[in-house]
Amino acid sequence: MASADLDANGGRRPRPLSPHLGIYRPIVTMVMSIMHRVTGMMNIGGLLLVVAYLLALAAGPESFATAQAFFGHWLVRVVLVAFTWSLIHHALGGVRHAIWDLGHGFGKERENLAWMTLAGSILITVALWALIVVLEVI
Amino acid sequence: MRDPRDNSDGFSAPHRTSLKTIRGLGSARSGTEHFIQQRFTALANFVLVIVLAFVAIAMSGRSYTEAVALIGSPWVAVPLALAIISVCLHMKIGVQVVVEDYVHGLAGLTLLILNAVFAALVGGAALFAVVKILLAALSVQVAE
Ligand code: HEM
Numbered sequence: 258m259a260s261a262d263l264d265a266n267g268g269r270r271p272r273p274l275s276p277h278l279g280i281y282r283p284i285v286t287m288v289m290s291i292m293h294r295v296t297g298m299m300n301i302g303g304l305l306l307v308v309a310y311l312l313a314l315a316a317g318p319e320s321f322a323t324a325q326a327f328f329g330h331w332l333v334r335v336v337l338v339a340f341t342w343s344l345i346h347h348a349l350g351g352v353r354h355a356i357w358d359l360g361h362g363f364g365k366e367r368e369n370l371a372w373m374t375l376a377g378s379i380l381i382t383v384a385l386w387a388l389i390v391v392l393e394v395i
Numbered sequence: 396m397r398d399p400r401d402n403s404d405g406f407s408a409p410h411r412t413s414l415k416t417i418r419g420l421g422s423a424r425s426g427t428e429h430f431i432q433q434r435f436t437a438l439a440n441f442v443l444v445i446v447l448a449f450v451a452i453a454m455s456g457r458s459y460t461e462a463v464a465l466i467g468s469p470w471v472a473v474p475l476a477l478a479i480i481s482v483c484l485h486m487k488i489g490v491q492v493v494v495e496d497y498v499h500g501l502a503g504l505t506l507l508i509l510n511a512v513f514a515a516l517v518g519g520a521a522l523f524a525v526v527k528i529l530l531a532a533l534s535v536q537v538a539e
Contacts, residue, residue, distance in 0.1 A: 311524035318459040
């Protein structure tokens with residue numbers, strides 16, 4: 258009976274493994290699921306910046322001027338673009354969750370939905386920042 | 396009478412509370428509530444973030460007085476305050492799920508407490524700022 262667990266030489270055969278992250282070829286739905294968690298945690302950083310901005314405005318003209326200079330710096334701008342992308346990616350991921358919660362999106366279309374989350378987040382981020390730059394220039 | 400701990404017939408559940416529940420390692424009994432709250436706040440976040448994205452864009456290049464007037468207008472301050480509450484609740488539950496997944500034992504419990512404190516502090520500070528900006532905008536209106 259126990260022979261199923263033993264190989265020809267009587268040694269122990271390795272038990273079957275269930276698939277896990279270490280051996281799974283990444284597929285888009287899986288990566289987007291991880292991204293939802295990563296962007297959720299990233300959003301905390303973006304929130305802290307927003308709160309710092311609000312506190313600076315509440316504290317008066319001098320601190321607001323400091324905040325304006327800080328947020329106007331190109332390096333901080335790059336960080337802000339990253340946080341914008343994170344928030345939008347997470348928000349679109351939230352839409353995907355809403356579709357699932359309503360009982361849809363489990364068929365073949367799920368891969369398309371995952372790609373749309375990624376593409377949509379990049380497109381909307383670029384569009385928003387293009388709008389900001391245009392508004393600042395004119 | 397059958398021993399309440401005996402389930403040797405393979406059918407009846409043992410009539411006793413498992414040790415893991417007694418030690419508090421079982422369900423936290425708020426999973427479903429958190430699941431629903433996470434969805435509820437997600438929806439609120441979604442709507443409010445879209446509204447406030449336009450406000451954020453409109454903020455760029457404003458002077459201090461203009462900025463106070465915009466954020467301090469009730470049409471912005473109220474949605475902003477609601478967004479802060481919704482986002483902080485959402486963040487608290489969201490991070491809690493992540494901590495519960497990866498960190499266990501005393502370290503996990505400590506992180507869960509810090510997480511709750513963090514969300515309350517961030518939310519409190521943000522709401523304080525909004526109220527102060529609102530009052531500043533109002534006092535300008537009164538002075539005029
Ligand atoms: C447009 C706004 C947002 C929407 C629609 C949204 C939606 C969601 C949804 C549906 C979930 C549940 C995912 C799951 O059960 O696996 C979630 C998780 C989470 N969200 Fe958000 N969210 C938004 C904004 C934010 C913000 C601003 C933050 C942080 C400050 C945040 C942090 C998190 C975290 C940490 C999680 C847990 C991630 C995980 O369990 O994998 N979210 N979000």
